[in-house]
Amino acid sequence: xxxxxxxxxxxxxxxxxxxxxxxxxxxxxxxxxxxxxxxxxxxxxxxxxxxxxxxxxxxxxxxxxxxxxxxxxxxxxxxxxxxxxxxxxxxxxxxxxxxxxxxxxxxxxxxxxxxxxxxxxxxxxxxxxxxxxxxxxxxxxxxxxxxxxxxxxxxxxxxxxxxxxxxxxxxxxxxxxxxxxxxxxxxxxxxxxxxxxxxxxxxxxxxxxxxxxxxxxxxxxxxxxxxxxxxxxxxxxxxxxxxxxxxxxxxxxxxxxxxxxxxxxxxxxxxxxxxxxxxxxxxxxxxxxxxxxxxxxxxxxxxxxxxxxxxxxxxxxxxxxxxxxxxxxxxxxxxxxxxxxxxxxxxxxxxxxxxxxxxxxxxxxxxx
Amino acid sequence: xxxxxxxxxxxxxxxxxxxxxxxxxxxxxxxxxxxxxxxxxxxxxxxxxxxxxxxxxxxxxxxxxxxxxxxxxxxxxxxxxxxxxxxxxxxxxxxxxxxxxxxxxxxxxxxxxxxxxxxxxxxxxxxxxxxxxxxxxxxxxxxxxxxxxxxxxxxxxxxxxxxxxxxxxxxxxxxxxxxxxxxxxxxxxxxxxxxxxxxxxxxxxxxxxxxxxxxxxxxxxxxxxxxxxxxxxxxxxxxxxxxxxxxx
Amino acid sequence: xxxxxxxxxxxxxxxxxxxxxxxxxxxxxxxxxxxxxxxxxxxxxxxxxxxxxxxxxxxxxxxxxxxxxxxxxxxxxxxxxxxxxxxxxxxxxxxxxxxxxxxxxxxxxxxxxxxxxxxxxxxxxxxxxxxxxxxxxxxxxxxxxxxxxxxxxxxxxxxxxxxxxxxxxxxxxxxxxxxxxxxxxxxxxxxxxxxxxxxxxxxxxxxxxxxxxxxxxxxxxxxxxxxxxxxxxxxxxxxxxxxxxxxxxxxxxxxxxxxxxxxxxxxxxxxxxxxxxxxxxxxxxxxxxxxxxxxxxxxxxxxxxxxxxxxxxxxxxxxxxxxxxxxxxxxxxxxxxxxxxxxxxxxxxxxxxxxxxxxxxxxxxxxxxxxx
Numbered sequence: 001x002x003x004x005x006x007x008x009x010x011x012x013x014x015x016x017x018x019x020x021x022x023x024x025x026x027x028x029x030x031x032x033x034x035x036x037x038x039x040x041x042x043x044x045x046x047x048x049x050x051x052x053x054x055x056x057x058x059x060x061x062x063x064x065x066x067x068x069x070x071x072x073x074x075x076x077x078x079x080x081x082x083x084x085x086x087x088x089x090x091x092x093x094x095x096x097x098x099x100x101x102x103x104x105x106x107x108x109x110x111x112x113x114x115x116x117x118x119x120x121x122x123x124x125x126x127x128x129x130x131x132x133x134x135x136x137x138x139x140x141x142x143x144x145x146x147x148x149x150x151x152x153x154x155x156x157x158x159x160x161x162x163x164x165x166x167x168x169x170x171x172x173x174x175x176x177x178x179x180x181x182x183x184x185x186x187x188x189x190x191x192x193x194x195x196x197x198x199x200x201x202x203x204x205x206x207x208x209x210x211x212x213x214x215x216x217x218x219x220x221x222x223x224x225x226x227x228x229x230x231x232x233x234x235x236x237x238x239x240x241x242x243x244x245x246x247x248x249x250x251x252x253x254x255x256x257x258x259x260x261x262x263x264x265x266x267x268x269x270x271x272x273x274x275x276x277x278x279x280x281x282x283x284x285x286x287x288x289x290x291x292x293x294x295x296x297x298x299x300x301x302x303x304x305x306x307x308x309x310x311x312x313x314x315x316x317x318x319x320x321x322x323x324x325x326x327x328x329x330x331x332x333x334x335x336x337x338x339x340x341x342x343x344x345x346x347x348x349x350x351x352x353x354x355x356x357x358x359x360x361x362x363x364x365x366x367x368x
Numbered sequence: 369x370x371x372x373x374x375x376x377x378x379x380x381x382x383x384x385x386x387x388x389x390x391x392x393x394x395x396x397x398x399x400x401x402x403x404x405x406x407x408x409x410x411x412x413x414x415x416x417x418x419x420x421x422x423x424x425x426x427x428x429x430x431x432x433x434x435x436x437x438x439x440x441x442x443x444x445x446x447x448x449x450x451x452x453x454x455x456x457x458x459x460x461x462x463x464x465x466x467x468x469x470x471x472x473x474x475x476x477x478x479x480x481x482x483x484x485x486x487x488x489x490x491x492x493x494x495x496x497x498x499x500x501x502x503x504x505x506x507x508x509x510x511x512x513x514x515x516x517x518x519x520x521x522x523x524x525x526x527x528x529x530x531x532x533x534x535x536x537x538x539x540x541x542x543x544x545x546x547x548x549x550x551x552x553x554x555x556x557x558x559x560x561x562x563x564x565x566x567x568x569x570x571x572x573x574x575x576x577x578x579x580x581x582x583x584x585x586x587x588x589x590x591x592x593x594x595x596x597x598x599x600x601x602x603x604x605x606x607x608x609x610x611x612x613x614x615x616x
Numbered sequence: 617x618x619x620x621x622x623x624x625x626x627x628x629x630x631x632x633x634x635x636x637x638x639x640x641x642x643x644x645x646x647x648x649x650x651x652x653x654x655x656x657x658x659x660x661x662x663x664x665x666x667x668x669x670x671x672x673x674x675x676x677x678x679x680x681x682x683x684x685x686x687x688x689x690x691x692x693x694x695x696x697x698x699x700x701x702x703x704x705x706x707x708x709x710x711x712x713x714x715x716x717x718x719x720x721x722x723x724x725x726x727x728x729x730x731x732x733x734x735x736x737x738x739x740x741x742x743x744x745x746x747x748x749x750x751x752x753x754x755x756x757x758x759x760x761x762x763x764x765x766x767x768x769x770x771x772x773x774x775x776x777x778x779x780x781x782x783x784x785x786x787x788x789x790x791x792x793x794x795x796x797x798x799x800x801x802x803x804x805x806x807x808x809x810x811x812x813x814x815x816x817x818x819x820x821x822x823x824x825x826x827x828x829x830x831x832x833x834x835x836x837x838x839x840x841x842x843x844x845x846x847x848x849x850x851x852x853x854x855x856x857x858x859x860x861x862x863x864x865x866x867x868x869x870x871x872x873x874x875x876x877x878x879x880x881x882x883x884x885x886x887x888x889x890x891x892x893x894x895x896x897x898x899x900x901x902x903x904x905x906x907x908x909x910x911x912x913x914x915x916x917x918x919x920x921x922x923x924x925x926x927x928x929x930x931x932x933x934x935x936x937x938x939x940x941x942x943x944x945x946x947x948x949x950x951x952x953x954x955x956x957x958x959x960x961x962x963x964x965x966x967x968x969x970x971x972x973x974x975x976x977x978x979x980x981x982x983x984x985x986x987x988x
Contacts, residue, residue, distance in 0.1 A: 020899075024907040032914060039933035040924045047927045089785060090961040092951055095927065108778065115779045122784035123954045124795045127925045132782045133749075143778050153728050154766055156759050160748060161735035163705065168741030189910065193903055277636060280902045281815050285640040288910060289807050293648050293800070297655045302923055304743050306664070306711075307657040315651075326708065333739055334706055424830045444833055452831040456824035462633050463626065474622030475832050503633075529831075 007220035014194070015224055025190070029182045029232045030239065036174040037244045043170070044072045044130055049096040050079040050088055055104035059114075063142055067098070072134050085119075095121045096131050164333050171244040176328035177301030179236055180321035183229055183259070184266045184295055185287070190225045191270030192283040200279055214363075222267050229263045249335030258331065258341060261348050262324040268355035269320070275362040295321045323347050373400040375527055375558045376421065381430035381439075383416050390416040392581040393430065400526075403549060403559045405569045408578030409609045414562045415455070415531060417578070421560070422452050422529050435526040448476070451520035451528040451557075455535065457512055459519065461505030465496060468504055469519060476523035490518045510541035514548065521552055528552065530561040534568065546571055566602040575601070577608050584608050619834055623842025631846060641812065645804035645854055649797070649861050656796040663747045666693035666701040666710035673721035675762070679732075682758050683714065688750045698735075705737050712736045712747050724762070786871075786954045797866050798949040799922045801858040806942055807913065809851035809885055813892030814909040816843055817984070818899045840981050844889050851885040852878065871956030877949065880962070883969050884945045890976030891941070897984045916942040941972050 015022060051067070053060050068075050073096075079088050088094045099117040101107065108114035118135055120128035165172040195218070198204040233256070240246045248255065270287065277283040296302050298312065299321035305313055316322050323344040330336040330344075376398035383391045391413040398404045408414045419425035421434060423443035432439040435449040459468045466487060473483035491500050494514055499507065507515070513533060521528050530549075534542045546568065549559050561572070569575050569589060576586040585592060585608060589601055598604045632638060665683060669676050683689045693710050695701040704710040715733040723730035734751055738744040787794050820826040829839065855878075862868040870877060892909070899905035919926075919933060920942040926934060937943045948965050951957040959966075 018901070018904060021904050021907040024911045028911055028914065031911075032918065035915065035918050035933070039929045039936075040918060041928050043928055044925075045928055047925075087961065090951065090955050090957040091964070092947060092957075092961075113777055113779060115781065118780060118782035120782065120784050121955075122787035122790055123950050124925060125784070125787060125790035125792050126795075128784055128787075128790070132784075136780050136782075139778055139780055154724055154759070154763050155729045156724065156755055157729060157731050158752065158755055159731065159733045161733065162738035162744060162748075163702075163735050165738040165741060165744075168738055168745065170741060172738075173740040173742075185910075189906070193906060197903060279634070279637075280906070281812075281819065282634065282636045282640065284815065284902075284906045285637060285644075285811055288811060288913070289640060289644055289804075292807075293652055293803070297652045303656050304660070304740070306662045307660060308655045312651070312655050316655075329739055330706075336706060340706065422831045424827065444835075447831060447833040450831070452828065454824060454827050456827070458824040458828040460626070460630065460825055461823070462630050467626070467629055471622055471626045472828075472832070474625075475619055475829075475834055477618070477833070 004216055004220055007217065008223050011194075011221055011224040015228070025186060025228050026231060026235070028186070029178070029236050032182060033175070033178050033236055033239050033244075036178050037171050037240075040174065041170045044127075044134060046074055047072060047096070047131060048076050048094045049073050049098065049131075050076050050085050050094045052080070052082070052085065052097060052099040054102040055100050057103075057105040059105040059108060060100045063100075063116075063139060066138050066142055067135065070134070070138060072131075089119075089121055092121075095127065096135065098135060169244070169246065171240060171246045172333055173301070175236070175240040175244065175246055176325045176332065177299070179233070179259070179328055180262075180299055180301060180325040181292075181295050182232065182236075183263055183324075184269070184321050185291055186232065187225060187229050187263055187266035188270035188273060188291060189284065189287040190228070191222055191267050192273035192277065192287050193280050194221055194225070195271065195274035196277055196280050196283040199274075218271065222271070225270075226263060226267060229266075230260075233259050233263075246332075248332050250331035251337065254338060254341070255328070255331045258324070258327045258345055258348075261345055261352070262320065262327075265320050265348050265352040265355070268352050268359065271359045272355045272362075275359045295319060298322070299325055301325055320348060320351050371399050374398070375400050375435055376404075376433070376560065378421075378432040379430055381417070381420060381432050382428050383413075383420055383425065384428040389581050391420070394578075394583055396576055396583060396586055398527075398558060398560060400558055401553050401556050402574065403553050403561065403572045405572030405575035406560060406562045406578070407566075407569055407575055407605060408562075409612055412578040412609075412612065413581040414578055418529055418531060418560070418562065422450060423447055449526045451523065451525040453516045453520040453528070453530045453533055455531040457509075457516065459504050459512070459516055462503060464501045464503055465491070465507075465515065466500050468515075469522065472519050473522055478523055486522050490522065494518060510537050513537055514541070514545060517545065517548060521557060524555075525557065527558040527560060530559065532562055532564065534563065534565065542568070566600065566605055569601040569605070577605060579608055579612050584611075620838050620841055623834070623838060624845055627842060627846040631850070641808045641850065641854070642857070645808060646857060646861055649800055649804060649858055650865055653793050653796045653800055653866070657792055659792065660688055660743065660746050660750065662690050663688055663712055663750070664692040664710045665689040666695060666704045666713045667691060668695050668698055668701050668713060668715040670696075670718045671716050671720040675721040675724065676716045679716065679755070679758050680714070682754055683751070686750070686754055688747075688754075698733075702735075705735075710737075711744070712751065714751065725766075793866055794868060794954055795950065796922075797862050797868055798953045799946050801855070801862060802942070802946045802949045803917060803920075803922060804858060805851050805855050805881070805885075806888060806917075806945065808854050809847055809888050810892045810913060811909060812850065813843065813847045813889045814895040814899075814905050815902055816847075817893060817896035818902050818905040821900070822902055836981055836984060840893060840977070840984065843893060844886070844977075847889050847892075848882070848885050851889070852881060855881050868953060870953040872952035872958060876959060876962070877952050880945070880948050880952075880966065880969065883966070883973055884941065884948075887941050887969055887973035887976055890973060890980050893980040894976055894983060897980060916940050919943065920946050922946060941969065944969050 051064055053064065064075070067073055076094055079085055079094070085097045097119040099119065101115040104114045116139060118132050120132050122128040162168060237248070241248060273283055273286050277286055298316045298319045300316065305316050308316065327341045327344045330340045374397050379395050380393040381391065382389065382393050394417055406414055406418065416425065420427045420439065421432065423439065423446050427439065434446045437445045439446065463471065469487040469490065470483055473486060478486065491497060504512065504515070517530070517533060534545055537545065553559050563569065572589065574586065574588050575592065576583050578584065587595065592604050593601065596604045596607055598607065667680055669680060684691050693701065693704040695704065698713070698715055701710065701713045705713065713735040717731060720730050720732060734748060736744040736748050784790055817826070820829070895908050896905055899908055919937050919940050921937065926937050926943065929937070944965050948962060951962065
């Protein structure tokens with residue numbers, strides 16, 4: 001036990017001696033969470049659009065004023081011809097163009113029909129749909145006001161309830177996602193690199209011939225990073241409660257417990273990476289290049305798993321972050337107890353056991 | 369050795385790191401073809417002084433002239449006329465012997481024919497035919513060191529600087545290593561070497577002993593022993609180094 | 617020139633010697649490019665629906681039918697009470713509950729209006745917003761059907777109607793993959809190029825070989841070029857393979873010119889690699905270099921507009937994207953590939969990225985010292 005402490009202290013010295021790395025390890029989650037909490041959002045605002053008003057009458061003016069006064073759009077007044085609009089799309093200056101037919105008001109009054117054309121930059125189809133919907137809604141709004149026709153017969157009134165997140169805050173999905181991503185990346189990367197470094201510098205042999213059991217050598221290398229990860233968890237939770245305004249509904253001890261299980265899982269994944277790589281460079285490439293995008297895209301955080309093709313839905317099951325994110329949402333947002341998360345917890349434990357088992361096998365092969 | 373031709377000349381060369389004077393007004397001369405031993409305890413300032421001479425550390429003040437070039441203004445010219453073998457093994461371990469030879473030969477401006485012939489000669493001399501296309505990382509330490517030295521003089525420099533070249537090497541290899549140093553000196557290459565082994569100091573034409581950043585003694589091993597009335601260089605060194613105030 | 621040739625040969629030998637790294641930088645990005653964009657899909661097709669029908673009338677059944685046959689919803693749970701339906705949301709068995717109260721049909725016919733409830737799991741505000749708007753559209757449609765059933769519609773529309781037509785340029789089929797593939801490709805090229813360069817010089821520092829180079833007559837610019845060119849070529853190779861993958865697997869062929877993509881990528885890579893080298897000259901150990909590059913890569917990528925539009929960001933974040941080389945690359949890739957933007961449209965992007973290239977590399981050369 002005393003030997004173990006000596007080793008652990010050595011690892012802490014390594015980390016503390018290098019303030020730059022420590023700053024990154026502890027500061028990264030803060031930066032990332034703030035970016036996700038505030039900057040990355042699909043809420044439309046301040047989008048530049050062009051309006052081509054071929055009528056210039058009272059009605060079109062009214063509609064344009066309404067579009068402009070919504071917080072979604074900024075109208076670029078310098079664009080007045082078809083040619084300019086096409087160029088503006090190609091340079092990325094505008095995302096939408098709204099075109100009114102000539103003689104708009106007259107047509108509307110006498111033929112009971114007038115046309116508005118919406119052109120969207122569908123490079124991002126998701127954004128394009130949203131923007132077109134917003135503009136349609138504004139126009140419809142204007143129209144129904146004009147018609148004074150609000151009380152139609154046989155009306156079904158729908159009452160909406162947005163469960164768990166009535167204000168539709170982005171943080172509710174980004175906090176669990178960021179936790180799942182950061183804890184996995186940092187833990188896996190740090191462990192794999194620090195073990196491979198000893199291999200590369202030849203100091204691993206020195207540790208292995210010491211009277212400590214190899215398993216304890218590894219444990220001692222991993223513990224400091226475990227501590228760093230725990231500090232990160234605390235920072236993330238504090239930030240999400242006090243800065244992003246997302247309270248913890250469930251039991252905080254349960255939340256911490258499942259998080260610890262997840263960190264251990266991530267650390268053992270790092271261990272596995274360290275057994276298949278021989279240089280720090282390779283370890284980093286595998287853990288960053290290999291984990292980052294799959295975790296972001298397959299964990300159900302950036303894109304809903306239910307929308308994916310079946311093959312990818314199946315594949316998403318081997319991403320530990322998927323299960324962890326489900327648990328965080330259950331405990332933190334839905335306020336569920338142990339009964340609500342035990343299955344996911346079991347899967348995480350099984351993954352951990354698998355990673356450690358494979359690492360030991362690989363390790364033994366190399367020694368013999 | 370040719371006492372008429374001076375290849376290294378320093379005048380009050382000094383390096384300060386803040387208040388700490390690592391090398392204090394070092395003044396000496398080294399002759400062409402000489403094997404010059406540069407001794408001192410750990411932390412005495414040897415490596416600092418050497419780094420100034422090879423142009424990777426700027427002196428705080430003082431003058432020096434290496435192979436006829438000024439240490440401040442002509443570092444790039446100096447670099448072409450010297451070879452260097454560092455304390456830390458610094459060939460590319462993930463390249464083969466031949467690839468290392470090609471690389472360093474090319475960097476020092478040898479043409480293709482010269483690289484091939486010098487490379488073959490080197491491999492012949494070290495008897496590394498079977499290993500020539502193996503990774504350097506897989507060689508035993510002694511071979512690595514001999515290879516490092518051979519590559520450091522591949523471009524036939526005027527001076528070669530060796531920083532503790534024989535650390536961790538077995539006695540037989542050390543002997544062979546020194547044979548190579550003598551051969552280089554006979555070919556007119558000046559050898560500037562730091563070492564901790566006092567038996568190696570006896571092999572040098574002249575040695576200087578640095579204590580606390582200052583050169584305390586400089587002469588041939590025989591003269592030094594006579595002057596300090598000592599049996600061996602070991603005794604001379606201990607006598608001088610004991611006065612050191614700087615620890616390790 | 618000759619010295620540079622030897623430096624380059626050395627770098628390439630080292631890169632190709634490590635088979636694992638080679639696999640990681642070529643095979644991994646390709647597989648990810650083939651697999652991952654398929655996951656990116658905002659089109660909701662399988663929203664799990666829980667139904668609480670307490671009316672059991674013809675209309676309530678028709679309405680539920682309308683939901684399940686819409687293609688957006690999949691009935692996964694039928695509960696007798698709201699509380700039970702809520703449980704299926706807790707267990708993630710359902711995303712949305714529709715609750716039809718007793719008397720729904722009767723009220724609608726007799727009182728001219730009736731009520732129903734929709735509850736959505738709103739943890740992800742974006743997807744729940746979509747789910748709710750789909751259900752609103754379905755209910756509105758159903759509502760119209762009923763009106764048609766009960767009211768004799770006049771033949772001519774008595775009210776003036778504004779007709780809204782919309783056309784979607786550059787991606788008329790609204791294929792989300794066209795959007796995500798160029799972005800992911802840009803990202804992979806960036807990661808490969810940056811991670812390799814940022815570690816490279818530090819590795820020589822850590823191994824001690826840099827000292828041997830520092831005492832040699834290699835010039836600073838030769839050294840930096842010797843480090844830049846190999847990874848520059850690798851980056852362009854990854855881009856080429858990636859473009860082929862996009863063509864073969866996604867049928868994406870640039871509507872703009874290939875030449876322009878390469879021209880921009882070439883300048884972009886110089887800028888990016890310069891930044892990588894700068895990181896490398898600042899760090900003392902590989903570990904440190906890795907953490908620093910991890911930090912910058914993550915921040916660059918998150919603010920690069922890969923997943924969420926930059927226009928939606930608050931001002932401070934938008935200003936940050938102006939100094940983010942990655943966002944320019946992602947943007948240009950999409951503009952050339954999807955919009956067919958030409959040189960005249962991209963002058964601003966080219967100008968800024970060239971400026972980055974100059975600034976980063978000059979700083980890297982100045983900061984790399986051969987002396988201590």
